[in-house]
Amino acid sequence: MERQKAEAVIEAILFTMGESVEVSRLAEAIGEEIGVTEEIIGGMRRKLDAEDRGIAIIELENAYQMCTKGEMYEYLVKIGRTPKKYVLTDALLETLSIIAYKQPVTRLEVERIRGVNSDHAVNRLVEFGLAEEVGRLDAPGRPLLFGTTEEFLRSFGVRSLDELPSLNEDQIEDFRHQAEEEAELKVEI
Numbered sequence: 001m002e003r004q005k006a007e008a009v010i011e012a013i014l015f016t017m018g019e020s021v022e023v024s025r026l027a028e029a030i031g032e033e034i035g036v037t038e039e040i041i042g043g044m045r046r047k048l049d050a051e052d053r054g055i056a057i058i059e060l061e062n063a064y065q066m067c068t069k070g071e072m073y074e075y076l077v078k079i080g081r082t083p084k085k086y087v088l089t090d091a092l093l094e095t096l097s098i099i100a101y102k103q104p105v106t107r108l109e110v111e112r113i114r115g116v117n118s119d120h121a122v123n124r125l126v127e128f129g130l131a132e133e134v135g136r137l138d139a140p141g142r143p144l145l146f147g148t149t150e151e152f153l154r155s156f157g158v159r160s161l162d163e164l165p166s167l168n169e170d171q172i173e174d175f176r177h178q179a180e181e182e183a184e185l186k187v188e189i
Contacts, residue, residue, distance in 0.1 A: 001030050001031055001032070003040060003043075006030040006032065006037075006040050007040060007043070007044055009029060009030050010026055010029075010030065010037075010040065010041060010044065010064075011044070011066070013026060013029060014057060014064060014065060014066035015066055017065075019065060019150075020060045020061075020063035020064060020065040020150055021063055021064060021065070022062060022063045023037055023038060023041070023062055023063060023064060024062075026041070026064065041057060041064055044057055045057045053069075054068060054069055054072045055067065055068055055069065056068075056069050058154070058159075059159045060150050060153050060154065060159060060160075061150070061153065061159065061160045061161075062160075063150075065150075065154075067154075086128045088128075091114075091121050092121050092124055092125060094114060094121075095110055095114065095118055095121035095122060095125060096125055096130055096131065096148075096152070098110050098113050098114065099122075099125070099131050099146050099147065099148060100148050100152065100161065100164060101164070103134070103145075103146065103147035103148060103161075104134050104135060104137075104145035104146065104147050105145065105146055105147075106137055106143040106144065106145055106146070107119065107122050107143065107144065107146065108143060110122060110146075122146060126146075128151075129149055129151040130148065130149060130151055130152045130155065131146050131147065131148055131149065131152070132146065132147060132148075132149050133145070133146060134146060134147040148161070
């Protein structure tokens with residue numbers, strides 16, 4: 001397939017789907033190898049940026065999605081309803097970070113790390129579309145396992161979980177000491 005036609009097909013697919021599409025499916029649709037398909041999409045992304053268009057193609061874990069550029073938000077609000085925004089409290093952010101770094105993780109594991117009941121926090125994150133059920137643990141009671149979603153990646157502006165910041169050993173040790181001190185304070189109270 002000629003490149004211009006391939007770009008048109010990819011554009012039509014991404015526009016119509018409205019959510020991310022795996023690069024392997026896009027490659028299959030245009031009859032090309034994955035590497036060639038990624039090259040074509042890279043060219044499309046550069047063109048959209050160079051032409052200062054209102055849309056962009058973003059990459060999310062070996063998938064691509066067409067979306068509106070963030071700087072267009074104020075113009076969209078003028079003609080549409082303001083999208084429902086959610087507020088992430090400290091408890092929700094703490095729970096979300098545990099899920100992001102430990103996934104797949106059970107609710108009980110989250111509670112063990114946080115030291116408090118996390119039912120509400122996990123349920124809210126699922127409701128906001130930032131976390132989801134990803135399976136069940138092969139253990140008595142078959143507890144649900146949770147992981148992050150593509151919406152999490154979009155919301156935090158990362159293409160994959162590999163782009164999340166990593167902690168060095170000193171930071172981990174500092175966190176361990178802080179947690180131990182907090183636990184001692186709770187015992188005294």
